[in-house]
Amino acid sequence: MNKKTTYVVLMFICTVGFWLFNNFYTPDTYTDKNVSVTDVEVEDLYYLQPLSTTGDIVRHNYYTLSYNEKYEQAEWVAYSLKREDLTKDKRKRPYFIEDPKVETKSADWRNYKRSGYDRGHLCPAGDRKFSVYAHNETFYTSNITPQKNDFNAGIWGDLEKMVRIWAKKDKEVYVVTGGVLKGDMDVIGDEDVAVPNYFYKIIAKGKKDNLKVIAFLLPHKESRKPLTSFLVSVDKIEKETGINFFEALPNEIEDKLEKGINRSGWVF
Template identity: 75%
Template sequence: MTKKTTYLILMVICTVGFWLFNNFYTPDTYTDASVVKDNKQVKLENYLQPSSTTGVVVKHNYFTLSYNEKYEQAEWVAYLLNKQHLTYEDRKRPYFIEDPKVKTKSADWRNYKRSGYDRGHLCPAGDRRFALQAYNETFYTSNITPQKNDFNAGVWNRLEKKVRQWVKRDKELYVVTGGVLKGHMDEIGDEDVAVPNYFYKIVAKGKGDNLNVIAFLFPHKESKKELSSFVVSVDKIEKETGIDFFEALPKQTQDKLEAKVNVTNWAL
């Protein structure tokens, strides 16, 4: 065998090996309870956990979600954002991997390849830079939804930045977000991952009966409009999604909190 032939064989082996590694290798999990720090800062109070239309509630160390297998994504992801969480650690982006806590398996990341859609985070990776595990957990595909790039990098990103501005002032916020999973939706990949036509985000500050809440509902397209143009009542989002977002609060408190369109004390 000539040196040239040996070289070509080694090149083929390396190329095939790299392709197999890139397309078929992923780690099993990013979750290790033994290394969790400051867990009290990210644990949701019961009254902040929304209802689940599927009964599949998954609690990770740094966010909680309700998974909808039919649409291969979370119907909501909820988390606390503390001012101390806003760090500027330069984290290396990990693999997108299936969520080991979703028994039916969350969508494979390959559904998104060449789909024309971003792998849009629901709990933003930028909100979880304060710890390596917290950051990596946001790359479970249960926390991912198909988003148009101009929407993801545009008006949706503007709102995520606004939430970070608010938490610098208000110290701690509760955030719950997701796509509206109903009606006719486009699908991507072999697992028919649904592409929501609308996305919502609800942000709350305060405690218990003294919550102050603002809610947003966006068509899935880029917009240059002010964020205030997309403010709606929580009742509106509940009607669209079938989710009860503050179900553990007394009904009278819920009715008062959820019925109005609120921009008071929110700097928009």
């Protein structure tokens, strides 16, 4: 075999190998294989889980998400946050990896490289320090979205801290959060990961017959305004996202919770 033929064969093998790797490689997992979703307590407020517009719901041990392949990120991430979850354990920051439970493959972390955007967590790593597995699960790329640093470390971070304060005060809250995936959005990386122009967060607390809900819609930019400036109704977020958030509740309760802004019971 001459050098030219050898080169062609090697190139063919490399091309086939890359194609197989790209299409069939399943990344490692950060999820505890010895624990099932039903073994953990994140299902306490399961009836508050939103509907999925894509049908691609992924349940991890410590949060649930609906993945939107078109925009290469979750349209929502939902999780329960309890007082006892908020520990001060120090956790080593792992690598971001693709989510092995997303059938279409979640976006590669390299899309964010040199993009100018943070890899913004939707379920914050800071809310999941109580175990190595819970913390590391937040580093699946299905749980991140492109965020400007002054937004991520600014007003968005302030809202995350506020949610922790409420969880400590009220023992447990249920959080649904994500970017508004519509309109004219910038994209980053080879996979065209969308950069949302707005982000939302809905927080619920209390029992099924006495729920309290508060919702926020924030423009994706730095802001020094108070968090109360971004209060909206759940109906407003449903209109913007096309997502039905409390479909499992009786209609009269759902309508009451979604139609207005009620700050009662939420201390800022």
